[in-house]
Amino acid sequence: MSPATRLLVAGCLAMVVAMGIGRFYYTPMLPLMQREYGFDAAVAGLIASANFGGYLVGSIAASMLAPGVTRVWVFRLALIGSVATTAAMGLTDSTPMWIALRTLSGIASALAMIAGAGMVAEALAKIEEPGRIGWYFGGVGLGILVSGMLAQFAGGLSAAQMWLLAGGIGVLLLPFIFRELIERELEPRPHRASAGRRRPRPLRLWPLFVNYTCEGLGYSVFATFIVAIVKARPQTEAIGDWVWVVVGLAGLPSTVLWTALAERFGFAVSLILAYVVQIAGVLLPAASGSGLAALAAAVMFGGTFLSITALTLPLGRHGAGGRGFAVLTAGFGAGQMLGPVIAGYMVTLGYGFRAALYGSAAVLAFGLAVLIYGVVTRTEAPGAVAT
Numbered sequence: 001m002s003p004a005t006r007l008l009v010a011g012c013l014a015m016v017v018a019m020g021i022g023r024f025y026y027t028p029m030l031p032l033m034q035r036e037y038g039f040d041a042a043v044a045g046l047i048a049s050a051n052f053g054g055y056l057v058g059s060i061a062a063s064m065l066a067p068g069v070t071r072v073w074v075f076r077l078a079l080i081g082s083v084a085t086t087a088a089m090g091l092t093d094s095t096p097m098w099i100a101l102r103t104l105s106g107i108a109s110a111l112a113m114i115a116g117a118g119m120v121a122e123a124l125a126k127i128e129e130p131g132r133i134g135w136y137f138g139g140v141g142l143g144i145l146v147s148g149m150l151a152q153f154a155g156g157l158s159a160a161q162m163w164l165l166a167g168g169i170g171v172l173l174l175p176f177i178f179r180e181l182i183e184r185e186l187e188p189r190p191h192r193a194s195a196g197r198r199r200p201r202p203l204r205l206w207p208l209f210v211n212y213t214c215e216g217l218g219y220s221v222f223a224t225f226i227v228a229i230v231k232a233r234p235q236t237e238a239i240g241d242w243v244w245v246v247v248g249l250a251g252l253p254s255t256v257l258w259t260a261l262a263e264r265f266g267f268a269v270s271l272i273l274a275y276v277v278q279i280a281g282v283l284l285p286a287a288s289g290s291g292l293a294a295l296a297a298a299v300m301f302g303g304t305f306l307s308i309t310a311l312t313l314p315l316g317r318h319g320a321g322g323r324g325f326a327v328l329t330a331g332f333g334a335g336q337m338l339g340p341v342i343a344g345y346m347v348t349l350g351y352g353f354r355a356a357l358y359g360s361a362a363v364l365a366f367g368l369a370v371l372i373y374g375v376v377t378r379t380e381a382p383g384a385v386a387t
Contacts, residue, residue, distance in 0.1 A: 003186055004124075008132060010180035011120045012139035014079060017170045017177070018112035020143010020248070022082035022105055023051065025166050027224060028151035028244045031231045033159045037093060041225075045344020048224040049337050050099040052216075054106025056333030061107070062114035063326030067122065072182055075115035079174060081108035087167025090160035110333065114326055119183055121313065127188040134255035137310045141251025141302065148245035151227075197263045201315075205324055207374025208316045212328045214367025215275075216335025219305050221343045221360040222282050226298070229285060229353045236291045243298045250302030258307035268375045271311040275368040278304040279361050286357035335363075 001009065030044055058078075065071045085105040089098065120136045147166065154162060226247070231240035262270035281300025284293045316324040343356035 003184065004127070004129070004132070006180045007120060007123060007184065007186070008135045010177045011116055011136040012142065013173050014075075014112060014116050014177045014181055015136060015139025016143035016146060017079055017173055018082045018109045018116075019140040020145070021147055021166050021170060022086050022112075023055070023109040024140070024144050024223065025086065025147040025150075025163075026051065026102070028148050028227050028241055029159060029162060030224070030228050031240065032151070032162070034228070036159050039095065040344075041228075041347035042344040043095060044228070045224070045340035045342075047095070047098050047102055048220070048340035048344075051102035051106040051109075052220060052333060052337040052340065054103035054108075055110045056106075056330060056337055057103075058107035058110025059114065059326055059329040059333045062111050063330065065115055065118070065326075067118065067183060069183075071115050071118065074111055075119070075181070076178055078108040078111035078115065079170075079177065081105075082112060083167050083170035083174065086170060087164050090163030090167070093160075106333075110329065114329060116181060117313065117325065119181060123184055123186050127186045133313065134257075134259040134307075134310050137255040137306045138252055140306050141248050141254065143248070144251055144302070145245060145248030148241060148248050152241040152245060198266050199263075201267075202324075203268065203315045203374050203378060205316060205327065207370050208312065209328055209331045211367040211371040211374070212312055212316075213331035213335040214363050214370070215308060216332035216337075217339045218282065218335070218360040218364035218367065219278070219301075220336035220339030221356050222285075222297075222301055223305070224340045225343060225353060225356075226285065226294075226301075229357075230294050232353075233289050235289060236294050239291050239294065243294050246295055246298035247302035250299045251306045254303045254307045255310040258304075259310060262311055267311055267315055268371075268378075271308065271315070272368065272372060272375070274304045274308050274311065275364065275371065278308065279364045279368070282357055282361045282364065286354045286361070 026048060033039070034044065062074075065074060082105060085101045085108060088101050092098065092101075117133070117136060121133050124132050146169070150162065150166060154165065157165065227240050227244050230236045230243050258270055258274060261273075277300050281297045281304065284297035284300070287293070312328060313325050316328045339360060343353070343360070346356045346359075347353055
């Protein structure tokens with residue numbers, strides 16, 4: 001493999017560990033944990049929000065990182081922390097301990113994701129291949145796929161054993177990641193002429209910040225509760241774990257496909273389209289209780305939520321003195337911290353998940369409107385091609 005390919009593979013596997021498993025494994029584990037430990041939707045939302053709150057703290061801390069040796073070591077320690085907190089979930093049945101562990105896990109996920117994304121994006125930008133960052137974020141989809149398959153095929157294990165198994169998988173992946181994902185200079189590859197390829201042109205930070213904050217709040221309800229929602233319906237209970245597998249399958253190639261679409265039709269236009277598809281996906285399980293609707297929603301959600309991040313990164317990373325992505329991720333973290341808590345209490349108060357899904361779709365629609373405003377009012381540079 002070429003150095004660039006090894007860097008991307010390591011980045012992909014880092015996202016499997018820190019995000020696909022460390023951050024999103026809680027979703028397929030939630031029904032099993034509720035069955036074994038007996039906690040309600042409000043507690044489930046609180047545990048999820050603790051992780052998202054930690055993600056916010058980690059995002060703020062990551063905004064202070066500069067390129068160099070420190071960033072590499074923060075990245076490595078964050079991955080170790082993600083693996084350790086994942087495994088430790090299987091060593092306790094205490095709700096306060098779960099909250100503490102998920103908070104630390106969120107901090108580790110954000111630090112690993114942002115530090116890793118910075119190293120990969122900067123290396124790719126220097127060889128004029130920024131679109132390949134999609135392979136990095138595709139690791140989240142691969143991790144979600146792995147977590148869903150674990151939940152599907154390790155059904156004889158207890159919740160504690162499942163958490164320990166996931167932590168063990170992370171340990172096995174760390175040596176390769178640590179060896180290959182470092183600050184490095186890549187050799188440019190020969191390029192074929194690509195006169196029609198669009199390049200990302202930054203948007204103003206404030207509309208992108210509002211938009212991405214709404215994405216955090218709106219997406220988090222689906223991302224946290226979709227498996228529990230599907231399993232709670234008698235007609236779809238059997239496909240609950242498969243829904244999460246489908247989310248991962250759809251997410252795996254999505255960032256590469258959406259980036260290719262963006263390079264052809266424009267990054268901002270593609271980002272708007274991704275939001276339209278995601279909103280439809282969030283509305284589907286609210287509007288219909290059928291298994292087909294649940295699977296279609298999984299495809300639409302899985303096929304967009306990673307791509308929205310991959311398309312937002314190049315549009316916003318130059319803001320705030322070059323720390324735009326960390327600032328945007330902090331807004332995203334604040335939004336997603338609220339989503340599961342609000343949804344959990346809505347269910348506890350009797351409104352149900354359907355109302356929560358409608359509410360999250362409305363938040364996403366508002367964020368989309370702000371994004372469109374930011375695109376429409378963007379000042380065009382002379383001779384620029386709209387993206």
